[in-house]
Amino acid sequence: MNKVLEVNDLHVSFDTYAGEVKAVRGVTFELHEGEVLAIVGESGCGKSVTAQTIMKLNPMPPARIVSGEIQLAGKNIVKATEKEMMNIRGKDVSMIFQDPMTCLNPTMQVGKQLTEAIRHHQNLSKEAAHKEALRLLELVNIPNVKQRAKQYPHEFSGGMRQRVMIAMALSCAPKLLIADEPTTALDVTIQAQIMDLLQEIKEKTNTAIILITHDLGVVASMADRVAVMYAGKVVETGTAEEIFYRPSHPYTRALLKSLPTVEMDRSVRLVSIAGTPPDLLNPPVGCPFASRCEHAMKICIEEMPPQFDPSDNHQAACWLLHEDCPSKKDGGE
Ligand code: SF4
Numbered sequence: 001m002n003k004v005l006e007v008n009d010l011h012v013s014f015d016t017y018a019g020e021v022k023a024v025r026g027v028t029f030e031l032h033e034g035e036v037l038a039i040v041g042e043s044g045c046g047k048s049v050t051a052q053t054i055m056k057l058n059p060m061p062p063a064r065i066v067s068g069e070i071q072l073a074g075k076n077i078v079k080a081t082e083k084e085m086m087n088i089r090g091k092d093v094s095m096i097f098q099d100p101m102t103c104l105n106p107t108m109q110v111g112k113q114l115t116e117a118i119r120h121h122q123n124l125s126k127e128a129a130h131k132e133a134l135r136l137l138e139l140v141n142i143p144n145v146k147q148r149a150k151q152y153p154h155e156f157s158g159g160m161r162q163r164v165m166i167a168m169a170l171s172c173a174p175k176l177l178i179a180d181e182p183t184t185a186l187d188v189t190i191q192a193q194i195m196d197l198l199q200e201i202k203e204k205t206n207t208a209i210i211l212i213t214h215d216l217g218v219v220a221s222m223a224d225r226v227a228v229m230y231a232g233k234v235v236e237t238g239t240a241e242e243i244f245y246r247p248s249h250p251y252t253r254a255l256l257k258s259l260p261t262v263e264m265d266r267s268v269r270l271v272s273i274a275g276t277p278p279d280l281l282n283p284p285v286g287c288p289f290a291s292r293c294e295h296a297m298k299i300c301i302e303e304m305p306p307q308f309d310p311s312d313n314h315q316a317a318c319w320l321l322h323e324d325c326p327s328k329k330d331g332g333e
């Protein structure tokens, strides 16, 4: 499998009046063709900033790449100019957002918008591009594409607009598709349909997908691998199976516990994680989760835990995994 993306020790900061907010602090991961990586974590953990940095969309307030590397389809885009990025966006990487209206033009027929997007990146005749636009609308399961293509975005339902946006994002056959909370604004049934659609696209086109969400439940069905972010860091990565069935980091375990579970009496139980994430203006020197962790030890506060490998293809940054950790020796967690 070809490597599509490699993010290496990425640091991104916001310069604010109060000082430097270290939003992303040493994030490393990679992604291959046809693979879905879910990046999960609470709001403010740095997942969207990471995604926008890969697009070089410069998240607000103005963010700055402090250090690190982003290799996208063999190019280090940290050094790419805006002009080069305009070519890379769409062709190599494309993004779908929570609100489809951010990238659909309300005054233009949907088919026409798609045709123009295709012609912008591909050297196709108007006729061929129009044909391709209809093919993409079919790919995202829009019914009666010929009539639908002549309609305006407001004539589509929320879920259908989301499909059109996905078609737009696919119009240049990107190697990487980033979906940032793509279903948050939709109701549960439509959410499931959009997730099924992304899964279908992955199978049909072999596009690598980064799925960003605060909801671990959403990723269960489609992620191959999961990266859990906390306070600007990836605290655990593994296959979806490892993360769901053998989570190693106390934060991942807490996130899993916070998933709604339907109890015997059919009431929905939600456990929230007590406490708040650290202030990234002054991040702690030790483990960022220490103030909320029931297992926190002295070393957790004093020293940042490195990544340990609880099993193959599975890493977690937690001192509990150190071979000399007393609870590990006792055969505890
Ligand atoms: Fe908890 Fe320590 Fe592990 Fe951090 S390193 S998650 S504080 S046990």
Ligand code: MG
Binding pocket: 047, 048, 181
């Ligand atoms: Mg976000």
